[in-house]
Amino acid sequence: MMDSPRVGARIKYSGFNGTIRYVGPVENANGTWLGVEWDDPRRGKHDGSKDGRRYFSCRSACAGSFVRANSHVQYGMPFLQALSEKYVEEPHGNDAHEIVVLGSVGNVQVEAVGLDKVRSRLSRLDRLKVVSLDGTLVAFPDTRGKIRETCPNIRDLDLSFTLVSSWASVAHIASELPLLQRLSLNRLRLFSLERDGAFSSAFLNLTEIQLNGTLLSWPEVNGIITQMPALRGLEMGYNHLSSLSTGGGSDPRGPHPTLQTLNLENNELAEWTIIASSICIMPSVETLNVSSNGVKSIQPPVEALSLWCPKLKNLSVSDIPLNSHPQSRSLIIARFPNLVTLDGTLISERERRDSEMLYLTQLAREGIVGMAPNSTPFRWEELCKLHGPPGEEVKPKDDNLSSRLITVYTVFGDVPPVGRAVAQSGDSVPLSILPTMPLRTLRNKLKKTHGKGRGTVQVWIKMRDGTWAELGQGDDSNSLDWLGIENDSHILYRLKTS
Template identity: 30%
Template sequence: MRVPDQTQPTTMHECLPSDAVGKRVACDGERGTVRFVGTVPPTAGLWLGVEWDNPDRGKHDGSHEGVHYFTCRHPKGGSFVRPKKASFGVDYLTAIRRRYEMEVQQVLGEEIQISTRTVEMVGFEAITEKQKVENLTDVALRLCEVSSPGPPNEIRNTTPHVLMLDLCGNLLCCWDDVMAVTEQMEELKELQLSHNRLRVPSNPTVRPRAFSCLRVLSLTNCALTWPQLLECAPMWPLLEELYASENDITELQKPNDVLQSLTVLDLSTNPLVDGAVLSIGELPRLENLNMSKTGLSTLRFDDAMPGCKTAMFPALKSLAVNSNNISEWSVINELEKLQSLVRLSCRQNPLLSQERNPGTAMQLLIARVGRLEALNRWTVLPEDRRGAELDYCKMFGLEWLASGGHRDPQQNRPSAEFTTQHPRYQSLIQKYGAPEDSELKKQEPFALKNQLLSESFSLLLSLIDTVHNARTQFAMQNADPV
């Protein structure tokens, strides 16, 4: 493998940042990171070797004609582009002026005509006042190619009252640049940074005021690992909601002394190994956890016997495990050990498709997890729970009797195997009494099934109305002027 020639023609080099390698660029609507600057023989002139966020934009792994110029995470995630085709972005203040001040100027520069009369723009002074940059509390600069903060302290003078900042899909290359922006926003509570690629800071606490009030942080699709998140976590001492879906998180380590204020955590669409979730089970305030599309297939809380509650996830109320590989009811039995769980979403799992009747699967879920108030977005009414639990008792009554169960409480000793498979059965017998012999057969859950079908039909009608209204609005907005 030959060593690449890094000679750079001075005429082309002058139009590049001195530290171009590692910078973020945009080209034809795609974003990437510069990994190489130099010549690529036999062609003349300077090239940028770019690793693209979207590997489909690339062509190779950083090699050309046997020479390896740079390295990519994806075998076809890189390509070479001419410097003149790449944008290195603009500073925050330039983006603000383009996004907000120009909008106001355009509005004020327009003449409004009705029929043949020009209408005086009464009240637009109030609109202008509201739109003034210094009054903004929500700043949306998504896909605006922001790459740097701009002149020192100017952000504090320009947008001092920002509560929510959206910088998704921009060209910031490191957390230091982000902190240089946010430390000038002393009231900032929500920060959207999804679809960026940010280097971990060498000293996360060097700017303690940068995120001193931050409560909500979105880092979807940022190519982050869990250790990298933990390295950054000291920057967010008061963080309550963290959205980290579509990253490179495979294993989870225990967050020691960080993330202790989290109430919401989204880890969906990360290739987690089974059992990884247990590492975050001691987060004391976590109420809402999204583990959808993580490959989850097994779960065990070994600190609690069947029918008992685990000490893990003490505050967890809502759990989403959609589109996973759950195929055993034992996983649902483990969820019953969660002491605060009241909302569960587990759509698109093999476990549910095994049941010929979707209503039966829903009933089994309700019966096995005793405190559910909502399942797969449907409210579990008291009559639904009663019907599900009674049918569950009848459905497994023969198995209960065969395992040593008995209607006489003095002789009721079901096997450990049955208790493991049906940890709530004994408590349900105490609640409703043992089923009679004539009831020991599988029951079709007509009531719940009919309710679900009715609600599904109502939802379908609502969706149809929504689509119709959206099409009508789109047609009106795009209609030619009369």
């Protein structure tokens, strides 16, 4: 713990984290005061000025306030102290019986034996592989060598919302964890970017890093991740980023040859060209989240992103103009041949087929094909070979009830399925249903189809790999198409009587 406050130190006060920007007297007030810039501006009252005098400056206009330097101010502690306080429980010294209280209201008491042995096994810090110190008072590393000696097997470390304030401290801690692969530094304020000898070798094995809500700039992050050659996942959400420029003449391609996951959600990247020009130098990206950035228009067109990122499998683009068209989801799917999920929802084989056919139909209706010599719309030839060219005159489907029905194949089972094995009674029976009906209605229909017995109807759907997945009662209000039930799906059901 700190003996006395100093400017630049990180503190926690009444659950809020902040940085000391001033230590000393305040006019018309007794005692020593701390001028604090709070991480959450809602905790502040001003920008560092009081009664016409400026004591310090803040990044945000209302992030500053003064607090007394008293015992309520919590200062940082070494890494191993915070680790021990969270993960080590001292033996109670009682080898006989202990009373353990269970239940949310403490109404169950159990007599237990030998809990000190359990505590001893759980307090082996050298066995820890996943460690979360989120919200603790960690501020700086221990004497060099101590962390490696105490907990060398940590692979996943969360230092989010702690009091760590410099990359040098982060690098020192990481350099003593040779197996570290995932590092979370969300909501930190890493003001100091100085580097020492540990920096060059601290992050050699790191594959994922989270920097959400840190307010770091893109050039700062680029400078850091050049030291992470194995990096595959980067999260930079909620950082008020308005630019992805590296801010210099250095080639920005260097840091990103292995990057597969990039999360830029909830920033201020209002220009699509800013996003596109940065993504195009990351050809290995498979998962991209650019939701909620305030993008006003899309230029260059969205298919350019598909060409730049041919491995893209998961895309989140909610709240940007890609979704302004009434059939936008289908048109996006058609432009990304390898996409598996869009805005967090799985793309079924049927949805992809329908989306690609809709895309072909729209191009034919708009008369785009053949307008320019030696030029065809994106994926036109590929999709025409796959689905056949659309007719010259596209006729809308009949919008009656029968045209919207799908056929599923149902089979009654005496016992729940095990893996791919099913003990069925009788042959499968085709059943015509509306894909928009809720699962609850299907349960009732299956019960009537069976015609006998009482009990709850359990339902399973056959997956692509041949296994069976149960649809629980929590899904009863969801529609069948939402649950992935489509034409030619196979359904197993049984009556559970107890």
